[in-house]
Amino acid sequence: MDMVKLTIDGIAVEAPAGSTVLEAAKLANIYIPTLCYLKDVNQIGACRMCVVDTGARALSAACVMPINEGMVVKTNTPAVREARKVNLGLILSCHDRKCLTCVRNQNCELQAMAENLGVRDIAFEGAMNSYDTDLSSPSIDRDANKCILCGRCVAACHSVQGVGVIGRVNRGFNTIVEPPFNADIGSVACINCGQCIMACPVGALREKDSTKAVFDALGDPEKVVIVQPAPAVRVALGEEFGMPMGTRVTGKLAAALRRMGFNKVFDTNFGADLTIMEEGTELLGRIKNGGVLPMITSCSPGWIKFIEHNYPEFLPNLSSCKSPHEMLGAVIKSYYAKVAGIDPKKIFTVSVMPCVAKKFEAQRPEMNVNGLQDVDAVITTRELARMIKELGIDFVNLPDEGFDDLLGESTGAAAIFGTTGGVMEAALRTVADILEGKDLQKLDYTAVRGIEGVKEASLTLAGKEIKVAVANGTGNARKLMEKVKSGEAEYAFIEVMGCPGGCVTGGGQPIVSSRVRLDMDPRQVRAKAIYTEDEAMTLRKSHQNESLKKLYAEFLGEPNGHLAHELLHTHYTDRSAVKA
Amino acid sequence: MSIDRNGKGKAKFDQLQAFIEEMRLEPGALMPVMQKAQEIFGYLPEEVQRFVAEGLGVTLSEVYGVATFYSQFVLEEQGEHVIGVCMGTACYVKGSQAILDRLAGELKVEVGKTTPDGKFTLNATRCLGCCGLAPVMMIGDEVFGRLTPDDIPGIVAKFR
CATH class of the missing domain: 3.10.20.740 (Ubiquitin-like (UB roll))
Incomplete structure (x- = not known):
């Protein structure tokens, strides 16, 4: 060079x-x-x-x-x-400076800049815009009065994610970042990935707050409030409390949730192991019975909405599996309710997710069994941190605790669900064992790891060649889908995570400032913690999860069986009439 | 009037499509295509902007951003005759505000709007580039200079 x-x-x-x-x-x-x-x-x-x-x-x-x-x-x-x-x-001069009540207070790049440059008075008292806050989306709120027109969200939406539903409109003082033709963000082909929030230096873009709903439920003596945190939350939550990026706080997370008053602290990782059983079985079935291939993962709700808007012809390719937290929600309100002798109507399920699209997903009418939504509230990693702070819990000094029995056990395969390639690798660990009919020593499928946009691998299982591909970020996923569409590449199985890097850098994760991003790539640092989490597990294949075996033996029956289909599988909606 | 790419407006969309085909591979094709679209349709309604976006493989958001950035692009249907009164410095000093006011009164229309009969759209514009003729206005492609408010009724009558 x-x-x-x-x-x-x-x-x-x-x-x-x-x-x-x-x-x-x-x-x-x-x-x-x-x-x-x-x-x-x-x-x-x-x-x-x-x-x-x-x-x-x-x-x-x-x-x-x-x-x-x-x-x-x-x-x-x-x-x-x-x-x-x-x-x-x-x-x-034209920024809505209500810092004290801003969700980004003390985590705002503009505020930090004013401090760093020693601003002690506002030099210009300019005109102010007065826009209504756009609250139309179940995932993302837009407050244009706080927008400084930096264009970072627009770039994230267009260039990174290939979604492009927001852009600069008008010129000069009247410039505003919004969807075309004054549309609400909730009515356009926004996929709710929240990468715009991750890019926003100020509080103009933020998640729809669900902390109140959760506090209300926790304060209601009639409700049994059950929580589950996603795999990626435990490698990022510490950052909200000043711990270095990549710190694993799994034990403190469980302890904090218990102290917050949740009646049960279950684990989405159990749901991830369950997903592997269902999705792995589905894949093997499709391969054996000449089903629609490539099969594409369905854990990422941003990706699901992207494909519903942009590639409706591939909806049959999507795995029918609900995402892990939805599966676990359905299991809590059926199996756990039965075992514990609780009326499922009294159960309020809360998911802690690295994701804002999960808020939309949880509200889908498809995520409902017998009139009950699988998940009642979704809070992001950031919202959980805010709740812990509001409750005065000394997070950093909490002891390490475990998750509750029955639906709290998990394997290393579930841990890696939180990063790009993880769902693929977890599935391969189980599918390989089933095809070869033995407990294989091979655990690491490193070809599908890493932050490269599109990864491909070819494996031989039971004498059969299986081609797989992994994409992270919907911009990369689009490239991969175009390859599949043109017939340029043929795969049996594709994993897509809607956010660049996967869930570790999902739209609900701690926001990393542009200054820190100069030095560190959270996609890599948090993923490293994820793989350490995996290595630290005694069991590293989903089908070896003892509690999961019990769930199938005592309740569900067979993977992909009748009850499993009723509780754990779903269908999708063609949204191609609404285009970006 | 609604614009439908398969219905009444089909011929216009076909004409635009032909231009898009010609321009598709050119870098920076968006602006000329939008100018052409405005030339064909007279303005850029949502359906036309969508057509441009799909044709060039860009997002509607990008097209709409350009359409709202440049004052040359209009999103609402224009009158048969578009009047632009220059508000540039020289014209303003020479009394173009009175010209504009007289036009608004004469046509009974607000600045930036179109008369109910669809005949006239009245705009205030930036410098038209012929300051020597100040105050100036344009009706369509025709320039009228050294105007006084009393000239207005006579000029407008010719276009009624």
């Missing part, structure tokens, strides 16, 4: 040709403030917070300014600092 020599703040720096000033400065550990820049997502030089002096007539935006040989950059002259302050002052 060609290297370019330049000087930044008097420090000699060597950076690869084609780098930007911002990237070169990073190599020299010089921090340049940014707002609209988000690594790998948005690089448009719009907010002018990153201006630097390159000796040119005007200051340049470091995030888009390419370096060249012998360049002399000054990132901290009085003129540079003044320009940044003026630019920030202009942004602040």
